[in-house]
Amino acid sequence: MDKLLSVVVSVYNEEQALPLFYQTAKPVLESLPWDYEILFVNDGSQDGSLEFLRGLAEGDSHVKVIGFSRNFGHEAAMIAGIDYARGDGIVCMDADLQHPPACLPEIVEKLGEGCGVITMVRTQNASAGVVKNITSAGFYWLINTLSDVKFEPNASDFFAVSRQAADVLRQNYREKVRFLRGYVQNIGFRRAAICYEAQERAAGESKYSIRKLFTFSINTILCFSNLPLKLGIYAGGLAGLMGIAVMVYTLCTRQGAPSGYATIVILNCFMFAVLFLIVGIIGEYMAILFSELKDRPIYIVGNTWNVGEHEDKEGS
Numbered sequence: 178m179d180k181l182l183s184v185v186v187s188v189y190n191e192e193q194a195l196p197l198f199y200q201t202a203k204p205v206l207e208s209l210p211w212d213y214e215i216l217f218v219n220d221g222s223q224d225g226s227l228e229f230l231r232g233l234a235e236g237d238s239h240v241k242v243i244g245f246s247r248n249f250g251h252e253a254a255m256i257a258g259i260d261y262a263r264g265d266g267i268v269c270m271d272a273d274l275q276h277p278p279a280c281l282p283e284i285v286e287k288l289g290e291g292c293g294v295i296t297m298v299r300t301q302n303a304s305a306g307v308v309k310n311i312t313s314a315g316f317y318w319l320i321n322t323l324s325d326v327k328f329e330p331n332a333s334d335f336f337a338v339s340r341q342a343a344d345v346l347r348q349n350y351r352e353k354v355r356f357l358r359g360y361v362q363n364i365g366f367r368r369a370a371i372c373y374e375a376q377e378r379a380a381g382e383s384k385y386s387i388r389k390l391f392t393f394s395i396n397t398i399l400c401f402s403n404l405p406l407k408l409g410i411y412a413g414g415l416a417g418l419m420g421i422a423v424m425v426y427t428l429c430t431r432q433g434a435p436s437g438y439a440t441i442v443i444l445n446c447f448m449f450a451v452l453f454l455i456v457g458i459i460g461e462y463m464a465i466l467f468s469e470l471k472d473r474p475i476y477i478v479g480n481t482w483n484v485g486e487h488e489d490k491e492g493s
């Protein structure tokens with residue numbers, strides 16, 4: 178067995194799901210023609226997840242644990258796992274069994290054939306409600322309209338990359354406001370897609386609230402498209418044309434001064450609304466620029482287990 182598969186699992190308060198995940202994934206991984214490592218990235222869980230993972234790491238040398246110093250979010254957890262992974266192929270998946278480990282043999286087969294990027298396409302999302310499915314479709318429509326970069330609507334945070342593709346993510350995609358799924362779909366390489374049926378969450382609750390998803394969607398659109406920045410130019414052009422039309426109308430009809438009050442108020446409100454909206458959009462871009470400029474770390478590792486003999490930290 179010369180090849181190694183790294184499975185990156187992000188974990189945030191998953192103490193109920195983790196035992197199930199391990200029990201399900203372990204036999205599948207054992208049956209693979211490749212050697213494997215499971216990298217659990219504990220994203221500052223407040224429950225017993227870390228203790229459980231530490232126990233696993235002690236009993237199983239395939240299990241590696243990277244513990245963040247606090248919660249940094251799912252995106253940070255995935256890139257940390259990729260940073261630490263040593264595999265010839267790397268798979269990212271959730272700890273809640275929504276991404277079935279049963280797909281791993283097929284992924285390894287594709288990686289063996291020389292695929293650089295394997296996107297896992299969701300055919301059905303059993304656990305997402307109607308609202309989540311509709312908003313998700315709306316988000317993908319909007320981003321595909323606004324951005325040059327094309328997004329696969331049913332792609333998920335379940336994907337696999339070769340070592341070469343992972344190196345690109347490690348070295349060149351160190352943005353602070355992140356969307357790993359978007360980068361993976363746009364780095365090129367030989368690609369393959371595998372369909373899977375998203376399962377119900379094995380245990381626990383989703384960590385993504387509608388509000389969190391909304392902020393995440395706005396940031397993603399801004400990071401992948403410059404079009405909103407040009408809204409000012411379009412709005413300016415439109416307001417100019419409207420001004421000319423009103424001017425021509427006034428001159429032609431020679432209306433007396435007192436009438437037209439309502440028109441003025443409505444136009445004023447409308448103009449201010451557009452103006453503030455545009456200022457707000459510029460503000461959002463500035464916020465992203467500011468985070469990139471500060472160049473703070475994407476994540477901070479507090480402790481690790483089984484990651485490397487000399488590297489393991491068991492700090493606070």
Ligand code: UDP
Nearest residue numbers: 187188189220250251254271272383384385
């Ligand atoms: N997660 C994380 N940090 C967070 C939130 C979530 O590492 O701040 C992990 C979580 O433990 C899970 C994965 O990211 O393994 C996806 O989260 P979740 O299942 O809650 O999202 P959903 O599948 O509902 O979109």
Ligand code: MG
Nearest residue numbers: 271273275378
């Ligand atoms: Mg999930």
